[in-house]
Amino acid sequence: xxxxxxxxxxxxxxxxxxxxxxxxxxxxxxxxxxxxxxxxxxxxxxxxxxxxxxxxxxxxxxxxxxxxxxxxxxxxxxxxxxxxxxxxxxxxxxxxxxxxxxxxxxxxxxxxxxxxxxxxxxxxxxxxxxxxxxxxxxxxxxxxxxxxxxxxxxxxxxxxxxxxxxxxxxxxxxxxxxxxxxxxxxxxxxxxxxxxxxxxxxxxxxxxxxxxxxxxxxxxxxxxxxxxxxxxxxxxxxxxxxxxxxxxxxxxxxxxxxxxxxxxxxxxxxxxxxxxxxxxxxxxxxxxxxxxxxxxxxxxxxxxxxxxxxxxxxxxxxxxxxxxxxxxxxxxxxxxxxxxxxxxxxxxxxxxxxxxxxxxxxxxxxx
Amino acid sequence: xxxxxxxxxxxxxxxxxxxxxxxxxxxxxxxxxxxxxxxxxxxxxxxxxxxxxxxxxxxxxxxxxxxxxxxxxxxxxxxxxxxxxxxxxxxxxxxxxxxxxxxxxxxxxxxxxxxxxxxxxxxxxxxxxxxxxxxxxxxxxxxxxxxxxxxxxxxxxxxxxxxxxxxxxxxxxxxxxxxxxxxxxxxxxxxxxxxxxxxxxxxxxxxxxxxxxxxxxxxxxxxxxxxxxxxxxxxxxxxxxxxxxxxxxxxxxxx
Numbered sequence: 001x002x003x004x005x006x007x008x009x010x011x012x013x014x015x016x017x018x019x020x021x022x023x024x025x026x027x028x029x030x031x032x033x034x035x036x037x038x039x040x041x042x043x044x045x046x047x048x049x050x051x052x053x054x055x056x057x058x059x060x061x062x063x064x065x066x067x068x069x070x071x072x073x074x075x076x077x078x079x080x081x082x083x084x085x086x087x088x089x090x091x092x093x094x095x096x097x098x099x100x101x102x103x104x105x106x107x108x109x110x111x112x113x114x115x116x117x118x119x120x121x122x123x124x125x126x127x128x129x130x131x132x133x134x135x136x137x138x139x140x141x142x143x144x145x146x147x148x149x150x151x152x153x154x155x156x157x158x159x160x161x162x163x164x165x166x167x168x169x170x171x172x173x174x175x176x177x178x179x180x181x182x183x184x185x186x187x188x189x190x191x192x193x194x195x196x197x198x199x200x201x202x203x204x205x206x207x208x209x210x211x212x213x214x215x216x217x218x219x220x221x222x223x224x225x226x227x228x229x230x231x232x233x234x235x236x237x238x239x240x241x242x243x244x245x246x247x248x249x250x251x252x253x254x255x256x257x258x259x260x261x262x263x264x265x266x267x268x269x270x271x272x273x274x275x276x277x278x279x280x281x282x283x284x285x286x287x288x289x290x291x292x293x294x295x296x297x298x299x300x301x302x303x304x305x306x307x308x309x310x311x312x313x314x315x316x317x318x319x320x321x322x323x324x325x326x327x328x329x330x331x332x333x334x335x336x337x338x339x340x341x342x343x344x345x346x347x348x349x350x351x352x353x354x355x356x357x358x359x360x361x362x363x364x365x366x367x
Numbered sequence: 368x369x370x371x372x373x374x375x376x377x378x379x380x381x382x383x384x385x386x387x388x389x390x391x392x393x394x395x396x397x398x399x400x401x402x403x404x405x406x407x408x409x410x411x412x413x414x415x416x417x418x419x420x421x422x423x424x425x426x427x428x429x430x431x432x433x434x435x436x437x438x439x440x441x442x443x444x445x446x447x448x449x450x451x452x453x454x455x456x457x458x459x460x461x462x463x464x465x466x467x468x469x470x471x472x473x474x475x476x477x478x479x480x481x482x483x484x485x486x487x488x489x490x491x492x493x494x495x496x497x498x499x500x501x502x503x504x505x506x507x508x509x510x511x512x513x514x515x516x517x518x519x520x521x522x523x524x525x526x527x528x529x530x531x532x533x534x535x536x537x538x539x540x541x542x543x544x545x546x547x548x549x550x551x552x553x554x555x556x557x558x559x560x561x562x563x564x565x566x567x568x569x570x571x572x573x574x575x576x577x578x579x580x581x582x583x584x585x586x587x588x589x590x591x592x593x594x595x596x597x598x599x600x601x602x603x604x605x606x607x608x609x610x611x612x613x614x615x616x617x618x619x620x621x622x
Contacts, residue, residue, distance in 0.1 A: 065389075066525055066526075066527065066574065066578065067525050068389070069389020069390065069574070069577055069578055070389060070390065070391035070577070070578065071388075071389060071390075120418075120419065122416060122418075152413075152416075217440075217442070245472055249469060249470040249471060249472055250442045250468075250469040250470070250471065251471060252471050253471070291471060291472065291474070353392060356391045357391060358391055358392050358393070360414070361419070362413070362414060362416040362419070363413055363414060364413050365413045365415075365440070365450065365453060367449040367450055367453060
């Protein structure tokens with residue numbers, strides 16, 4: 001059993017017709033319920049539910065307050081390497097993009113760690129392009145030995161690994177795994193992932209599950225919004241998160257909402273996902289999975305992020321650099337994507353406090 | 368008469384325990400704690416940041432309170448034990464609330480792993496307060512393993528649903544010769560009073576205070592409610608009956 005089985009059951013459903021058939025009354029009924037089924041979640045993603053965004057927002061706010069309180073977890077990304085063997089149409093790190101590649105030395109990893117830790121941040125996520133040679137498990141282990149001195153929680157967003165490799169990294173202090181499927185439409189997936197190991201849709205789809213089996217404390221999934229019709233993508237993302245939550249009860253499952261941003265290649269989003277759409281997707285997942293973490297990245301503008309805070313978000317990054325070595329040496333090389341919100345950790349903390357939220361920099365302890 | 372609750376050799380006169388999670392800021396948290404008059408506060412070690420100095424959660428907790436670090440985040444006994452030892456190592460005392468959650472959907476405690484951790488830590492000299500799903504046999508095992516008090520949940524944590532497990536909690540109050548602290552699920556002061564009227568030795572409240580519109584006033588309300596419920600219990604609540612007692616239709620002939 002894998003999520004792929006569930007995925008094959010739903011992937012060819014007539015989504016357009018089904019979404020269009022949802023009525024306002026259906027949505028009202030869902031809003032009366034305490035526990036939502038997959039069908040209920042589907043209805044909240046429908047065009048009919050757009051007329052109920054305020055009601056959904058009120059409920060989402062209440063649930064988030066109840067389960068997470070007036071708190072917001074802060075974290076920062078740390079890019080280790082931009083070497084990548086994949087050719088992906090939408091990504092700046094794509095193998096066929098010609099730019100000077102870089103992998104941090106262990107000394108440079110420590111330099112970056114010091115800058116991030118100096119901002120008071122305790123939770124980080126390590127990122128790299130996909131290259132078994134450059135971002136190898138051995139290299140990661142050496143980096144972790146240094147990073148453990150500075151951080152209390154370390155997650156990874158790197159190439160998919162096998163279960164044994166995840167087990168090894170878990171022993172070295174990695175506790176969280178983020179892997180976005182990018183798009184839950186197999187045809188589009190094949191089209192945008194032109195060459196390289198990332199072409200294997202199924203292997204990537206089963207990656208969070210391998211992480212859970214290896215003992216990871218938290219998993220984070222998501223679809224890159226803009227790759228396909230967002231209602232369907234959001235629905236399958238929610239099913240994926242729910243599948244993981246039900247099967248791996250001991251693991252915290254979170255969902256992110258990365259939206260396509262302009263980048264160096266010529267690829268542009270296939271579908272325009274508006275602010276309103278993104279809000280609907282986020283509210284629907286909060287009502288469906290009340291305890292799931294929700295992350296909103298610095299891809300979004302400061303104005304929009306500020307408005308999203310009370311709607312169910314539980315994790316935010318700040319002062320993010322998407323460049324290898326970007327904290328200790330600003331102005332270097334190629335970023336993976338352009339960020340829109342470049343406010344500092346202090347600015348984000350002030351903002352959260354002004355909105356009545358407590359910025360949380362530490363919510364785990366390496367044990 | 369002095370009504371004292373003794374746990375781990377410590378005499379407590381206030382029977383409201385409070386938590387530190389979910390507050391908008393630490394200053395407000397500290398004020399709420401003072402308003403609650405509580406003497407015991409639980410803190411998740413995972414949230415303690417020794418590098419943060421005045422921004423750290425411990426900074427704003429009134430110094431007179433007894434710290435009860437908890438093992439939030441532990442998924443099994445081994446992790447709980449490691450967290451407890453870390454808490455002691457950073458100077459948080461020897462009280463420990465064991466929280467082992469291997470279910471992230473409802474956040475229900477794992478009684479079996481909790482019992483294992485209780486035994487290990489009690490043997491190491493900790494004052495162990497296990498948080499558990501109300502189950503008499505599990506509570507007995509925790510008692511035998513060396514628990515100083517038992518903390519059954521009233522309803523799933525953060526649910527604010529009140530004492531949904533009333534019958535089970537009542538059985539534990541009646542049968543377990545250790546202090547019973549009702550933890551989790553209490554959403555309103557009246558529900559805290561209800562738990563105390565049932566004979567619970569104390570209650571632990573966090574979400575209902577931290578997420579109230581005015582947490583400081585809500586903390587005060589819980590203080591009163593717990594006191595009222597306790598006095599109600601001690602003064603001997605009248606028996607509840609659904610039938611009239613003025614006559615004895617079946618035994619009246621006995622005169």
